[in-house]
Amino acid sequence: xxxxxxxxxxxxxxxxxxxxxxxxxxxxxxxxxxxxxxxxxxxxxxxxxxxxxxxxxxxxxxxxxxxxxxxxxxxxxxxxxxxxxxxxxxxxxxxxxxxxxxxxxxxxxxxxx
Amino acid sequence: xxxxxxxxxxxxxxxxxxxxxxxxxxxxxxxxxxxxxxxxxxxxxxxxxxxxxxxxxxxxxxxxxxxxxxxxxxxxxxxxxxxxxxxxxxxxxxxxxxxxxxxxxxxxxxxxx
Numbered sequence: 001x002x003x004x005x006x007x008x009x010x011x012x013x014x015x016x017x018x019x020x021x022x023x024x025x026x027x028x029x030x031x032x033x034x035x036x037x038x039x040x041x042x043x044x045x046x047x048x049x050x051x052x053x054x055x056x057x058x059x060x061x062x063x064x065x066x067x068x069x070x071x072x073x074x075x076x077x078x079x080x081x082x083x084x085x086x087x088x089x090x091x092x093x094x095x096x097x098x099x100x101x102x103x104x105x106x107x108x109x110x111x112x113x
Numbered sequence: 114x115x116x117x118x119x120x121x122x123x124x125x126x127x128x129x130x131x132x133x134x135x136x137x138x139x140x141x142x143x144x145x146x147x148x149x150x151x152x153x154x155x156x157x158x159x160x161x162x163x164x165x166x167x168x169x170x171x172x173x174x175x176x177x178x179x180x181x182x183x184x185x186x187x188x189x190x191x192x193x194x195x196x197x198x199x200x201x202x203x204x205x206x207x208x209x210x211x212x213x214x215x216x217x218x219x220x221x222x223x224x225x226x
Contacts (some may be wrong), residue, residue, distance in 0.1 A: 043203050043217030
């Protein structure tokens with residue numbers, strides 16, 4: 001079964017609001033967690049990652065939070081824009097690479113004007 | 114754009130046939146991974162190639178095979194196609210197999226009829 005999953009298949013937010021996309025994982029041995037954005041007809045695009053020894057990491061307009069106690073990962077997008085509309089996947093890795101990335105099912109973020 | 118290119122972009126094959134998909138990795142990357150993404154699902158890891166050898170494999174049968182060439186480009190071959198093989202096939206390139214730094218191509222949409 002899936003070791004990484006998302007709580008909601010669809011999230012609708014107003015343009016300009018903040019978006020929070022959640023993810024639950026089950027493999028405590030995972031070393032890296034990554035968020036990808038996939039627009040229609042395109043491959044996944046790296047957004048931000050976080051190592052298991054960190055709780056928070058910030059990028060441009062995005063923040064990833066990791067709660068290892070409850071095995072929960074979240075992606076926060078500030079001031080959501082129409083271009084943020086896409087499917088967002090969390091993925092986990094053991095860091096070594098040879099086992100590939102394990103992806104969840106994804107959350108479709110819809111931006112309301 | 115990631116610099117990872119895949120060909121063809123779309124392909125229709127008949128059940129039982131064989132198919133070859135191609136991927137050119139981003140300049141400077143020596144590792145290529147392949148993923149299968151069914152409609153509405155997250156990508157599933159097929160295998161990874163490093164220095165022309167398979168060094169990691171997901172839960173896919175032997176009829177899924179691959180090659181990596183000296184220039185680090187790669188092929189995915191699928192024999193005896195089944196209807197369930199219909200999916201988007203994604204190639205990701207990285208340096209020394211570090212999954213979190215993987216860059217994806219736009220994918221090949223394979224339809225098996």
